[in-house]
Amino acid sequence: MTDELAPLRDWLRAWQACVRAVDFAAGRKLCAPDIVAFGTVAPFVEGLDIVEKEQWRRVWPVIKDFTIDVDNARGAVTGERGWVAATWDSRGTLADGGTFPRPGRCTLAFERRHGRWLATHTHFSLTPAPGVTATR
Numbered sequence: 001m002t003d004e005l006a007p008l009r010d011w012l013r014a015w016q017a018c019v020r021a022v023d024f025a026a027g028r029k030l031c032a033p034d035i036v037a038f039g040t041v042a043p044f045v046e047g048l049d050i051v052e053k054e055q056w057r058r059v060w061p062v063i064k065d066f067t068i069d070v071d072n073a074r075g076a077v078t079g080e081r082g083w084v085a086a087t088w089d090s091r092g093t094l095a096d097g098g099t100f101p102r103p104g105r106c107t108l109a110f111e112r113r114h115g116r117w118l119a120t121h122t123h124f125s126l127t128p129a130p131g132v133t134a135t136r
Contacts, residue, residue: 004077005074005077005084007117008073008077008084008110008117009070009073009084011030011110012070013070014026014030015027015030016066016067016068016070019060020065020066022060022061024052024057027052028048031048031119031120032111032118032119032120033048034046034048035120035122036120036121037051037055037122037123038122038123038125039054039123039124040125040126041054041055041058041059042054042055042058051122062092062093063091063093064090064091064099065089065091066088066090067089067090068086068087068088068106069086070086072087073085080113081110081112082110082117083108083109083110084108084110085106085108086106087104087105087106087127088104088105088124089101089102090102090103102126104124104125104127105125105127106123106124107121107123
């Protein structure tokens, strides 16, 4: 049975490697120049330069062990577009050098441009704290 998400799973693995290595240049190659992103620190950013500045550079250097649950990712591919949703985990760094758990989830939209899958939208957010509920 063919996994239609295989190219997007490969993208997730490449992304994970970029974040772990704090390799902004490689991360940029995985994203469309006109990307729109929601992040753990940047509420809404447009354009690759701003996404890198306002989200990646504020987070990647201070987290460790960023791991996406690639095997359990869900999504779809239709023609030149696709999407994927997955959970991820990382450890945040405290001022004293200690770490704390930093689990989250992500949803990404992709477009195949010139034969390559590029993220056109990313939404990385932390998992809500247990017991937190929405109120009116």
